[in-house]
Amino acid sequence: MITGGKPLFGEVTVSGAKNAAVAIIPGVVLCDEPCRIENIPNISDVTVIANILRDLGAMVRRVDKNTLDIDPRPIQTYKATEDSVRKMRASYYLLGALLGRFHKAKVALPGGCNFGVRPIDQHLKGFQLMGAKNDLINGAIIELDASESFHGARIYFDTVSVGSTINVMLAAVKAEGQTIIENAAKEPHIVDLANFLNSMGANIRGAGTDVIKIRGVEYLHGVTYSIIPDQIEAGTYMAAAAATRGRITVRNITPKHLESISSKLCEMGCEIDEYDEAVIIDATKRPLNRVNIKTMPHPGFPTDCQPQFVALLTTVKGTSIVNESVWDNRYQYVSELVRMGANISVEGRLAIIEGGHLTAAPVKATDLRAGAAMLIAGLVADGTTSISNISYIERGYSDVVTKFQSLGADIKKVYFPDDGAAATTA
Ligand code: EPU
Numbered sequence: 391m392i393t394g395g396k397p398l399f400g401e402v403t404v405s406g407a408k409n410a411a412v413a414i415i416p417g418v419v420l421c422d423e424p425c426r427i428e429n430i431p432n433i434s435d436v437t438v439i440a441n442i443l444r445d446l447g448a449m450v451r452r453v454d455k456n457t458l459d460i461d462p463r464p465i466q467t468y469k470a471t472e473d474s475v476r477k478m479r480a481s482y483y484l485l486g487a488l489l490g491r492f493h494k495a496k497v498a499l500p501g502g503c504n505f506g507v508r509p510i511d512q513h514l515k516g517f518q519l520m521g522a523k524n525d526l527i528n529g530a531i532i533e534l535d536a537s538e539s540f541h542g543a544r545i546y547f548d549t550v551s552v553g554s555t556i557n558v559m560l561a562a563v564k565a566e567g568q569t570i571i572e573n574a575a576k577e578p579h580i581v582d583l584a585n586f587l588n589s590m591g592a593n594i595r596g597a598g599t600d601v602i603k604i605r606g607v608e609y610l611h612g613v614t615y616s617i618i619p620d621q622i623e624a625g626t627y628m629a630a631a632a633a634t635r636g637r638i639t640v641r642n643i644t645p646k647h648l649e650s651i652s653s654k655l656c657e658m659g660c661e662i663d664e665y666d667e668a669v670i671i672d673a674t675k676r677p678l679n680r681v682n683i684k685t686m687p688h689p690g691f692p693t694d695c696q697p698q699f700v701a702l703l704t705t706v707k708g709t710s711i712v713n714e715s716v717w718d719n720r721y722q723y724v725s726e727l728v729r730m731g732a733n734i735s736v737e738g739r740l741a742i743i744e745g746g747h748l749t750a751a752p753v754k755a756t757d758l759r760a761g762a763a764m765l766i767a768g769l770v771a772d773g774t775t776s777i778s779n780i781s782y783i784e785r786g787y788s789d790v791v792t793k794f795q796s797l798g799a800d801i802k803k804v805y806f807p808d809d810g811a812a813a814t815t816a
Pocket of ligand 1: 480508
């Protein structure tokens with residue numbers, strides 16, 4: 391429940407990056423010794439992937455809220471077919487990790503896409519070129535078999551894909567010979583995964599550019615590794631500060647990863663001061679301007695901040711146009727914003743936003759970033775907005791209610807028991 395209208399002020403500390411964590415944790419499967427992973431975000435996606443590793447046989451111990459000790463040595467199986475695997479999209483990274491370790495993998499396909507078709511043809515193309523036969527069992531389980539020959543390959547991706555780049559990188563680390571990935575994705579979490587794997591003794595060059603070269607190695611040793619800060623979480627708090635016309639300091643970030651977001655906020659009229667590991671955003675100085683945004687693979691404007699910026703633009707006078715060029719269908723949440731009085735029309739990949747005024751309404755999170763957009767809309771709307779389906783938000787945002795409370799927001803999490811008894815709060 392959020393009562394809007396209070397500008398955000400104060401400081402917020404960003405957690406470790408979700409999309410790095412969900413690649414690095416499965417990456418531990420490739421290691422021949424135990425690892426300690428630090429700066430892990432406190433989110434449900436991490437709990438799910440940690441439990442999947444436990445089901446595989448790994449020893450996973452939570453040292454504290456943000457640190458996991460993982461011993462992958464007891465894993466004896468290449469099969470991850472439990473129902474839990476279907477709960478999160480990124481569990482398909484087990485395909486690359488198990489293939490790398492056992493030269494075989496059998497993994498349940500993630501279900502329930504939340505913004506349109508999410509194909510994995512490029513992942514499979516990469517594995518095939520490395521010698522893996524693949525089989526789709528009952529449309530629900532992928533089986534890879536490279537037991538006859540598992541080798542490096544030259545792989546040109548038809549489309550820039552974060553997941554395919556990560557999955558092939560994981561498999562290639564222990565394949566025989568050299569793998570070259572061309573048209574690779576360049577997101578900060580790809581570089582983070584490469585740094586993690588290299589710190590264990592892998593031989594990966596070029597991560598963060600279009601071409602990544604991986605020479606397979608036989609042994610990976612244990613490490614202690616700290617995950618990079620979450621650029622999308624940071625961008626979400628920055629958008630919220632701008633939407634409420636506040637001034638906040640966002641700590642534990644890498645400003646370089648936020649360039650596309652910061653420059654868009656500057657274009658809108660916010661003042662941004664960058665420090666080594668922090669950024670101050672000030673939206674109190676002048677009225678904000680309308681802008682156009684086109685989402686692109688990194689270093690372009692991230693699609694994972696698109697819904698949050700659409701919510702922000704509903705508060706800015708004039709017509710803004712957003713072009714979603716990464717996903718076919720990432721505007722399901724728009725109808726929820728319209729319930730709050732937003733004037734947005736969607737035409738294919740374009741959203742045309744007439745800035746105006748939001749009023750509170752009961753809305754739901756249709757996916758993780760859509761949920762973040764609802765939070766931002768609730769923070770500016772007149773009255774008290776209720777957001778349901780918040781488990782989506784908790785998949786990717788650590789301690790989101792307390793973080794917004796610490797910035798002065800009037801927000802609380804309310805439990806509605808199924809038995810119809812009165813709601814309780816926490
Ligand atoms: N694509 C294909 N074939 C493939 C793979 C992808 O055509 O085999 C297409 C997709 O349909 C899409 C485009 O390529 O149009 C990009 O997809 P990509 O593979 O880059 O996305 P992903 O790896 O499935 C990750 C993030 C998403 C984020 C995208 C784009 C993780 C776990 N997920 O997804 O994050 O939107 O990259 O940056 O890293 C989120 O955090 O809210 C989220 C959805």
